[in-house]
Amino acid sequence: MNLNFLNTAIDIFYPKRCIFCEDVLDFDDENVICQKCSEEIKYVGEININESACSHDDSIYFDKVWCVYEYDFVKKAIEYFKFKSFKSYCNPIGSFMYEYGINNSVFENIDVLTAVPIHKSRRRERGFNHAEEMVKVLSNKTHIPYNFDIIKRIRKTKPMYNLDVRHRRDNIKNAFACFNEDFIKGKNILLIDDIFTTGRTANECAKVFKNAGAKNVFVFCFSYS
Numbered sequence: 001m002n003l004n005f006l007n008t009a010i011d012i013f014y015p016k017r018c019i020f021c022e023d024v025l026d027f028d029d030e031n032v033i034c035q036k037c038s039e040e041i042k043y044v045g046e047i048n049i050n051e052s053a054c055s056h057d058d059s060i061y062f063d064k065v066w067c068v069y070e071y072d073f074v075k076k077a078i079e080y081f082k083f084k085s086f087k088s089y090c091n092p093i094g095s096f097m098y099e100y101g102i103n104n105s106v107f108e109n110i111d112v113l114t115a116v117p118i119h120k121s122r123r124r125e126r127g128f129n130h131a132e133e134m135v136k137v138l139s140n141k142t143h144i145p146y147n148f149d150i151i152k153r154i155r156k157t158k159p160m161y162n163l164d165v166r167h168r169r170d171n172i173k174n175a176f177a178c179f180n181e182d183f184i185k186g187k188n189i190l191l192i193d194d195i196f197t198t199g200r201t202a203n204e205c206a207k208v209f210k211n212a213g214a215k216n217v218f219v220f221c222f223s224y225s
């Protein structure tokens with residue numbers, strides 16, 4: 001079979017699409033997002049910790065937070081990656097985070113990368129923890145080691161997006177426990193997740209790390225909602 005014909009057929013039945021807006025890309029386009037998205041995408045950057053919603057009713061344990069994009073621009077990519085288990089999305093998502101992180105000194109002085117843990121029943125459901133996959137890409141590019149055995153979700157929680165403020169707080173409180181305190185002591189930890197909303201989940205993880213003697217806990221998320 002003629003290769004061009006094959007490419008055209010693949011193009012018609014499985015066109016390559018922009019991972020952010022799903023517009024069809026040219027077959028030979030090496031980008032994963034379209035021109036329009038690359039021009040219009042909104043970066044968020046470092047979040048003022050005192051403006052994060054959880055700071056109004058809780059002590060803050062993390063030291064800095066960076067988010068790459070506004071959630072609305074990238075929510076389709078996150079949904080495919082997280083809920084439809086499109087594992088191939090972890091490379092482009094991780095690469096966008098890496099580009100942002102390198103240009104904004106996110107990785108400076110970081111000793112270890114880790115992910116917000118999901119409960120083991122949710123891991124079974126999805127097949128993987130999307131945040132861990134993002135960490136692996138970042139670790140590979142930055143050469144900073146990762147460790148997923150320092151924090152675990154010890155209690156199953158409800159998804160945060162359909163809970164009000166009070167229920168969000170109660171839902172996540174003491175959901176995490178730290179393991180390997182000797183390893184954590186004095187370390188600068190970079191915690192990775194897909195979305196930063198109120199900051200409550202990240203703050204609960206940071207609390208566990210700080211109580212175990214971590215020097216700094218920084219948070220780095222793909223999107224801000």
Ligand SMILES: [Zn+2]
Nearest residue numbers: 018021034037
């Ligand atoms: Zn697009």
